[in-house]
Amino acid sequence: MTDSILRIDGLRVQRRSFAVDDVSFAVERGTVTGLVGPNGAGKTTTIRALLGLLTPDAGDIEVLGRPAGSPDALARIGVVLDQPTAAPEWRVATIGRRLSPFYPAWDQQRFEALLDRLGVPREQRVSELSRGQGVKLSLSTALAQRPELLILDEPSSGLDPASRREIGDLIREFMVDPEHAVLFSTHITTDLDELADDLLVLVNGRVAYDGRFADTVDEFAMVRGAGAPPTGEVLGLERRGEQWSALIRTTQMADFGPETVIDAASVDDIVIHLAAAHGKASA
Amino acid sequence: MIGSFIRFDLTSWLPRRQTLLLLGFVAVIGILLPVPGMAITGAAIVTSLMIATPFLGDERGRLDTLYGILPVSRSSVVVGRAGSIVVFALLASAIAFAVTVLMASVRGGSLDWGLLLVIQAVAVAFVGLSASIQLPVLFRIGYTRGRLISYAPALLIAGLAWLAQAIGVLDGAQEAATGVPLPLAVGLGLTLGAVGIVVGVLVAVPLYRKREL
Numbered sequence: 001m002t003d004s005i006l007r008i009d010g011l012r013v014q015r016r017s018f019a020v021d022d023v024s025f026a027v028e029r030g031t032v033t034g035l036v037g038p039n040g041a042g043k044t045t046t047i048r049a050l051l052g053l054l055t056p057d058a059g060d061i062e063v064l065g066r067p068a069g070s071p072d073a074l075a076r077i078g079v080v081l082d083q084p085t086a087a088p089e090w091r092v093a094t095i096g097r098r099l100s101p102f103y104p105a106w107d108q109q110r111f112e113a114l115l116d117r118l119g120v121p122r123e124q125r126v127s128e129l130s131r132g133q134g135v136k137l138s139l140s141t142a143l144a145q146r147p148e149l150l151i152l153d154e155p156s157s158g159l160d161p162a163s164r165r166e167i168g169d170l171i172r173e174f175m176v177d178p179e180h181a182v183l184f185s186t187h188i189t190t191d192l193d194e195l196a197d198d199l200l201v202l203v204n205g206r207v208a209y210d211g212r213f214a215d216t217v218d219e220f221a222m223v224r225g226a227g228a229p230p231t232g233e234v235l236g237l238e239r240r241g242e243q244w245s246a247l248i249r250t251t252q253m254a255d256f257g258p259e260t261v262i263d264a265a266s267v268d269d270i271v272i273h274l275a276a277a278h279g280k281a282s283a
Numbered sequence: 284m285i286g287s288f289i290r291f292d293l294t295s296w297l298p299r300r301q302t303l304l305l306l307g308f309v310a311v312i313g314i315l316l317p318v319p320g321m322a323i324t325g326a327a328i329v330t331s332l333m334i335a336t337p338f339l340g341d342e343r344g345r346l347d348t349l350y351g352i353l354p355v356s357r358s359s360v361v362v363g364r365a366g367s368i369v370v371f372a373l374l375a376s377a378i379a380f381a382v383t384v385l386m387a388s389v390r391g392g393s394l395d396w397g398l399l400l401v402i403q404a405v406a407v408a409f410v411g412l413s414a415s416i417q418l419p420v421l422f423r424i425g426y427t428r429g430r431l432i433s434y435a436p437a438l439l440i441a442g443l444a445w446l447a448q449a450i451g452v453l454d455g456a457q458e459a460a461t462g463v464p465l466p467l468a469v470g471l472g473l474t475l476g477a478v479g480i481v482v483g484v485l486v487a488v489p490l491y492r493k494r495e496l
Binding site: 053074075081098103126 | 291352354
């Protein structure tokens with residue numbers, strides 16, 4: 001299936017000195033889309049706009065065939081933010097009872113099974129959970145809703161590798177159903193390596209790259225050298241003393257001589273150099 | 284969904300210690316003060332001050348964001364919050380009435396039911412006025428920026444009373460009020476209370492829709 005579960009067209013959000021401008025992309029069913037970019041690139045603003053948490057200045061957003069923030073759509077979206085959206089004094093075990101009336105497809109057994117699997121202590125209060133446990137609680141809550149679309153906003157920041165792997169495993173299990181889709185915003189781009197089908201890079205509130213994740217290897221390369229900077233067309237040149245590195249399109253590899261080294265570009269390379277190309281230091 | 288939200292909202296803030304202490308305070312007023320009707324007045328003031336409390340909980344627990352991602356319309360959130368405040372007001376009034384009756388029997392005095400009904404009606408009107416002022420502000424800007432609005436209803440009434448006295452119409456107004464038939468006074472108070480809550484909700488809904496969560 002390749003029909004869009006989420007579509008944003010010409011999104012513009014202007015807030016004081018910060019703006020998301022002309023952001024357009026779609027997330028197809030059966031795919032995981034990685035959303036990456038430096039701090040302040042507009043990832044969270046874009047996610048908040050598509051959830052209806054803020055009103056854009058311009059643009060069309062359609063989620064599951066409904067406008068952003070529509071209760072019908074929200075009932076079918078699982079959301080994991082960087083912190084749990086739960087009162088600090090709530091006990092973990094009570095959260096299912098509190099939220100289930102709002103979600104027609106709520107699966108209490110699944111919620112409890114996920115809490116046990118992820119090691120979230122049911123009798124603890126939300127305020128007593130570690131950051132990792134809080135993210136796991138949010139993920140358990142989101143998946144217990146039996147959503148079609150899962151939206152994760154930097155859930156893995158500050159988590160240990162084992163916890164990040166658990167999140168990855170749950171996303172893979174979620175994606176067994178080809179009707180499902182995931183939008184995964186992260187700073188830790190290696191989390192996307194075995195997960196993402198598509199990659200969206202935001203820099204300075206604009207889309208700097210939107211394409212197939214696997215194609216980035218064929219599309220981009222890193223060129224490194226010393227001394228005079230390259231004369232060929234590059235995407236973001238970084239200099240450290242005599243050394244320089246630049247992101248290039250693979251079609252331009254022939255423009256660089258034997259004095260340079262050309263390697264495959266990682267997603268981090270792409271983000272850092274696209275940010276540099278757009279005049280923004282990467283986080 | 285409004286019913287679900289009222290249940291959700293009440294279970295979020297009603298069982299908290301400070302909320303229960305406020306209800307206990309209403310009972311203490313009725314027990315300690317020998318003037319019948321003071322507990323009912325206290326219940327109204329406590330309810331008015333309490334309206335901001337759930338908004339404090341929203342900010343502390345990031346519940347505003349939760350309401351934004353729950354499949355509930357923003358108008359349902361506003362109506363549901365007003366509903367849960369009405370439930371609190373009824374609870375506080377019931378406690379006040381029960382303590383008033385109980386203490387009257389303990390003290391061996393008789394109760395002027397007509398006066399109590401008028402006080403209750405005025406209390407309802409005051410809660411309605413409070414809701415009409417506080418709900419729009421708190422839904423638009425939240426607890427941290429809007430918390431001082433809790434004192435606005437009492438200040439407004441005190442200000443109007445001072446103004447009435449200053450221009451010499453307070454005594455006349457009091458005399459006119461004593462001449463109002465009991466059913467009309469009670470009906471007027473209850474109607475004003477209901478209108479206040481409805482106005483508060485109607486003004487708050489569009490303001491809350493514009494708020495970034």
